[in-house]
Amino acid sequence: MTAVKSTNITWHKPLVTQVDRDHRNGYKGVVLWFTGLPSSGKSTLAHQVERSLFDRGCNAYVLDGDNLRHRLNKDLSFSPEDRTENIRRIGEVANLFSDAGIIVISAFISPYRNDRAQARALNDPGRFFEVYCKCSLEACEQRDPKGLYRRARKGEVKGFTGVTAPYEEPEDPEIVIETDQHSLDECVSKILSFLEEQGVMPAPPPQSP
Amino acid sequence: MTAVKSTNITWHKPLVTQVDRDHRNGYKGVVLWFTGLPSSGKSTLAHQVERSLFDRGCNAYVLDGDNLRHRLNKDLSFSPEDRTENIRRIGEVANLFSDAGIIVISAFISPYRNDRAQARALNDPGRFFEVYCKCSLEACEQRDPKGLYRRARKGEVKGFTGVTAPYEEPEDPEIVIETDQHSLDECVSKILSFLEEQGVMPAPPPQSP
Numbered sequence: 001m002t003a004v005k006s007t008n009i010t011w012h013k014p015l016v017t018q019v020d021r022d023h024r025n026g027y028k029g030v031v032l033w034f035t036g037l038p039s040s041g042k043s044t045l046a047h048q049v050e051r052s053l054f055d056r057g058c059n060a061y062v063l064d065g066d067n068l069r070h071r072l073n074k075d076l077s078f079s080p081e082d083r084t085e086n087i088r089r090i091g092e093v094a095n096l097f098s099d100a101g102i103i104v105i106s107a108f109i110s111p112y113r114n115d116r117a118q119a120r121a122l123n124d125p126g127r128f129f130e131v132y133c134k135c136s137l138e139a140c141e142q143r144d145p146k147g148l149y150r151r152a153r154k155g156e157v158k159g160f161t162g163v164t165a166p167y168e169e170p171e172d173p174e175i176v177i178e179t180d181q182h183s184l185d186e187c188v189s190k191i192l193s194f195l196e197e198q199g200v201m202p203a204p205p206p207q208s209p
Numbered sequence: 210m211t212a213v214k215s216t217n218i219t220w221h222k223p224l225v226t227q228v229d230r231d232h233r234n235g236y237k238g239v240v241l242w243f244t245g246l247p248s249s250g251k252s253t254l255a256h257q258v259e260r261s262l263f264d265r266g267c268n269a270y271v272l273d274g275d276n277l278r279h280r281l282n283k284d285l286s287f288s289p290e291d292r293t294e295n296i297r298r299i300g301e302v303a304n305l306f307s308d309a310g311i312i313v314i315s316a317f318i319s320p321y322r323n324d325r326a327q328a329r330a331l332n333d334p335g336r337f338f339e340v341y342c343k344c345s346l347e348a349c350e351q352r353d354p355k356g357l358y359r360r361a362r363k364g365e366v367k368g369f370t371g372v373t374a375p376y377e378e379p380e381d382p383e384i385v386i387e388t389d390q391h392s393l394d395e396c397v398s399k400i401l402s403f404l405e406e407q408g409v410m411p412a413p414p415p416q417s418p
Contacts, residue, residue, distance in 0.1 A: 062223070
């Protein structure tokens, strides 16, 4: 638990609510919380979903290592405590983005079940969807675009998820994407169809024949 | 300086850029960084500007004590070090929002000049505007809606900005709003006019006579 030290703070009632924003935008501000092993395809898929949603007229935004680990959370290591704090902060930022009417896509390993549950708990029901990027360890290790598995196996990277640090699989994710079984386009389509079914955004108008 | 502990991170090229977003939205993602003494009117003005921008068709979003100090930064106190870390994180979050194409309005005392300079430095030129909510200490103390000045004078609140902790006035803010000299509507208009002049958003269409 993070200790609360901020006192002397009162709440202001916002003059623009999340529902006001949804109503005008024509889609809902939600969190798509990607989780999965290193090299399971989270970041690639997240950026492609962001682009596809943008092309559908939605404001979507990716939170990933590029803009969070290098920046807001640059003070945090990969120790268990710091991983938890990393995910705590990302959960808070993701909630702010969805409150602002954006479809926010967080793409982090987020290996601990409890940390993901905390991130979920910040959001109203129907505003948070866990997307499990499921990929066998073998496939992840074969991809290994950054050579990190190789280095972890050599003992050069400590606490590497899947090798020397645990990954707790989601028990009941809203979406499972088997990134080692389907093409990138198929994975994107599955997520977009899910968002339509959930009423997060409307289906595209039918194409003229 | 915040020590950097995040390693093993590579950058992805985004498939949607800030400029793509600006172009489609018809306005620019920017940071309006409000600063001023406690009770100088920052939060009230910020929420009214957010509403006015929303009514003008822009996505604007307030970051303030309500959604930051209670949440993302609940682990931070009001010590000088924690104030700096508070503003560091807010600066990072504000930069993310402007990158996502939003007009983000941060409304924090942010008493230290150097902390504000750091927040500014995260953004490209023309993407960050410092808004000094200028109000005499006497007027702030007379307003005192939360009774905090009164408590600070009694010694019940430690390190209270303007009483027992320093406030470093901006040296060259883009906008100065004298909140003790003008009505709320006048203050809002001044900020919106500034944004039009800077090309952040278009002027409203002329009303038919």
